[in-house]
Amino acid sequence: MDKLLKSANTSAEQIIKWAEEHKIETCFDRAEKLKPCPIGESGACCRVCHMGPCRLIGKNAEEEAMGVCGAHLSTVVARNLVRMIAAGTAAHSDHARDMAMTLLAAATGEAKDFKIKDVKKLYRVAGILEIEFEGRPVNDVAKDVALKFLEDFGRQTGELNYVKRAPKKTQERWKKWGITPRGIDREVVEAMHRTSIGVDHEPDHLLTHGLRTALADGWGGCMVSSDITDILFGTPKPIKAEASFGIFKEDEVNLIVHGHEPTLAEIIVDVASSADLIEYAKSKGAKGINLGGMCCTANEVLMRHGIPTAGGFTNQELGIMTGLIDAMTVDVQCIMPAIAELSKKFHTKIITTSKKAMIQGAVHVEYDEHHARETAEKIVRMAIDNYPNRTKKGSHITDKFPLIAGFSHEYIEYMQGGRWRASFRPLNDAIMAGRIRGAVGLAGCDNPRVPSTGLHRFLAMELIRNDVIVLSTGCGSAACGTAGYLTPEMALENAGPGLREVCEAIGIPPILHLGACVDNSRILTIAAAMAAEGGLSEEIGGMPAVGIAPEWMSEKAIAIGCYFAASGFPVIFGGESPVKASKEVTKLMTETWFERFKGALHFEADPEKILVLALEYIDKAREALKLRKYVPGQFGAERVLMDMAARREIEKTARAHSGVGG
Numbered sequence: 001m002d003k004l005l006k007s008a009n010t011s012a013e014q015i016i017k018w019a020e021e022h023k024i025e026t027c028f029d030r031a032e033k034l035k036p037c038p039i040g041e042s043g044a045c046c047r048v049c050h051m052g053p054c055r056l057i058g059k060n061a062e063e064e065a066m067g068v069c070g071a072h073l074s075t076v077v078a079r080n081l082v083r084m085i086a087a088g089t090a091a092h093s094d095h096a097r098d099m100a101m102t103l104l105a106a107a108t109g110e111a112k113d114f115k116i117k118d119v120k121k122l123y124r125v126a127g128i129l130e131i132e133f134e135g136r137p138v139n140d141v142a143k144d145v146a147l148k149f150l151e152d153f154g155r156q157t158g159e160l161n162y163v164k165r166a167p168k169k170t171q172e173r174w175k176k177w178g179i180t181p182r183g184i185d186r187e188v189v190e191a192m193h194r195t196s197i198g199v200d201h202e203p204d205h206l207l208t209h210g211l212r213t214a215l216a217d218g219w220g221g222c223m224v225s226s227d228i229t230d231i232l233f234g235t236p237k238p239i240k241a242e243a244s245f246g247i248f249k250e251d252e253v254n255l256i257v258h259g260h261e262p263t264l265a266e267i268i269v270d271v272a273s274s275a276d277l278i279e280y281a282k283s284k285g286a287k288g289i290n291l292g293g294m295c296c297t298a299n300e301v302l303m304r305h306g307i308p309t310a311g312g313f314t315n316q317e318l319g320i321m322t323g324l325i326d327a328m329t330v331d332v333q334c335i336m337p338a339i340a341e342l343s344k345k346f347h348t349k350i351i352t353t354s355k356k357a358m359i360q361g362a363v364h365v366e367y368d369e370h371h372a373r374e375t376a377e378k379i380v381r382m383a384i385d386n387y388p389n390r391t392k393k394g395s396h397i398t399d400k401f402p403l404i405a406g407f408s409h410e411y412i413e414y415m416q417g418g419r420w421r422a423s424f425r426p427l428n429d430a431i432m433a434g435r436i437r438g439a440v441g442l443a444g445c446d447n448p449r450v451p452s453t454g455l456h457r458f459l460a461m462e463l464i465r466n467d468v469i470v471l472s473t474g475c476g477s478a479a480c481g482t483a484g485y486l487t488p489e490m491a492l493e494n495a496g497p498g499l500r501e502v503c504e505a506i507g508i509p510p511i512l513h514l515g516a517c518v519d520n521s522r523i524l525t526i527a528a529a530m531a532a533e534g535g536l537s538e539e540i541g542g543m544p545a546v547g548i549a550p551e552w553m554s555e556k557a558i559a560i561g562c563y564f565a566a567s568g569f570p571v572i573f574g575g576e577s578p579v580k581a582s583k584e585v586t587k588l589m590t591e592t593w594f595e596r597f598k599g600a601l602h603f604e605a606d607p608e609k610i611l612v613l614a615l616e617y618i619d620k621a622r623e624a625l626k627l628r629k630y631v632p633g634q635f636g637a638e639r640v641l642m643d644m645a646a647r648r649e650i651e652k653t654a655r656a657h658s659g660v661g662g
């Protein structure tokens with residue numbers, strides 16, 4: 001990896017160069033100018049009260065430093081981390097709450113633009129929630145499901161609905177250590193309370209509540225959001241799309257949906273293909289309407305409709321600098337406010353759409369679920385009206401890569417045996433035999449402080465070479481997609497021979513795009529299903545599986561890292577450690593968490609070391625499970641798994657299916 005580059009994506013790099021030439025500033029320049037404060041970066045700055053901010057520094061800070069109130073460094077560091085978890089959990093979960101409200105409004109008929117698209121998924125979820133569904137009207141079931149999910153937010157005691165989806169043994173660990181989440185809002189509020197001045201000061205005690213909060217995110221907010229999105233818009237199945245800046249079209253209206261929420265974007269997808277709006281676009285001189293995405297809203301509509309993505313977080317300013325975006329809608333999360341100012345240098349209209357989020361300099365067109373179609377039409381028209389204002393200015397880039405996305409839990413299960421024998425047996429067997437060495441969830445943001453997307457690319461490639469199957473989400477997926485890594489051909493060319501064999505047999509790429517960041521919850525349920533399948537670990541902990549977020553920047557990533565750790569995954573994050581200032585906290589999050597939950601959260605800036613650590617964890621887990629020792633290059637000539645594919649072929653012809661989720 002070239003350390004001098006700002007982005008590992010060559011077209012991004014080209015646009016960055018163009019910006020430099022035109023003296024337009026980007027996050028890459030600001031990252032260079034604005035060095036992170038070393039005290040805050042390491043977790044040693046406390047600003048929870050106004051006797052401070054207290055900066056706990058010095059040679060023996062860990063033993064001696066104290067805030068005005070007498071708080072020790074380990075307290076301050078732990079508190080800061082717990083606050084990050086709380087914020088991240090709040091973000092995902094507030095998004096989930098809105099999804100639940102939309103489901104409710106759809107079920108009662110108040111939000112007439114939304115319907116239950118995936119009844120099968122609705123029934124599956126109702127089954128898990130123990131809601132009667134047979135013989136009842138779909139909307140009645142949907143209403144009960146929505147109400148049941150809404151209980152998760154305000155519940156005071158007991159436990160979240162989805163705790164029971166975790167393997168028994170995993171649940172037992174949570175009980176033993178007191179981290180079974182009760183209500184989502186309650187855990188977040190309690191985290192804020194405990195970390196305010198003068199409350200909880202014991203680092204382990206603080207972090208333990210941090211884990212409970214994080215679990216409310218993973219098995220609550222994120223999982224609820226993924227499931228409702230599937231119910232409303234369909235459970236993803238493999239779909240072709242494209243990625244990178246070349247998705248913008250010179251002769252069509254380019255409308256980009258950026259942010260995280262799928263609801264408005266779904267309606268925009270629909271509206272943008274309507275004949276009268278296409279006619280309207282033509283009346284303005286465009287050949288049509290080209291819809292694209294960015295960040296996680298992109299992932300949502302890419303997974304379900306094959307809408308192309310312009311990439312992840314660090315591509316948002318660069319996209320505008322192509323000069324080709326006529327309008328960009330933004331809802332919540334990971335939207336750089338810089339784009340509003342930047343857009344003024346071009347013709348691009350930035351449209352904020354959420355009740356919760358405004359940016360100075362942007363146009364606000366507020367979305368509410370009761371008038372979704374109206375709002376969507378207004379936005380598409382704004383984009384069309386802006387098309388004639390396009391100038392020649394901008395760094396026009398044309399390269400793009402094909403990709404396959406859409407790997408839901410349900411589809412991964414289905415592809416391993418078809419509708420009647422769907423299971424995780426083949427994957428478990430392949431891991432047990434050592435064809436697949438292990439699995440890595442490669443997730444999280446891309447970051448201008450490193451050659452952006454470069455760490456994702458490096459790790460994705462090295463992992464599959466080492467026969468490790470990669471499950472990617474969020475901007476990790478965008479990083480892989482804009483590199484051309486999300487195609488089945490990738491397996492042929494780059495995966496280790498064992499992994500390649502399995503991919504060919506089952507018919508999947510070696511890097512599976514599972515969706516948006518909230519869809520990290522799919523990794524949890526997949527791991528739970530693999531535990532239930534047998535032959536590996538009986539719980540999530542102890543699986544030859546690791547989570548990696550090499551370029552993380554968001555608090556949401558910390559929440560995800562912690563719910564992975566509490567669920568039993570060793571997790572490795574890149575960049576400087578936000579708990580570096582305290583050895584005690586670092587030890588708690590690695591050694592102590594590993595003893596208790598078989599999970600951990602490490603911070604390691606060096607990507608090569610991340611790789612080594614991940615493989616070590618995987619090999620150690622294999623050893624502890626007494627699985628066949630992984631030997632590189634051992635497989636490849638055999639075709640033992642081929643009968644799986646053959647079996648599926650036979651089934652396919654025997655019974656024409658409509659795919660999963662239909």
Ligand code: XCC
Binds near residue numbers: 296444445474475556
């Ligand atoms: Fe945001 Fe989900 Fe990070 Fe990307 S990966 S920068 S959080 S968009 Ni979640």
Ligand code: SF4
Binds near residue numbers: 051071
């Ligand atoms: Fe300083 Fe204590 Fe206030 Fe934190 S809570 S800012 S350490 S006085």
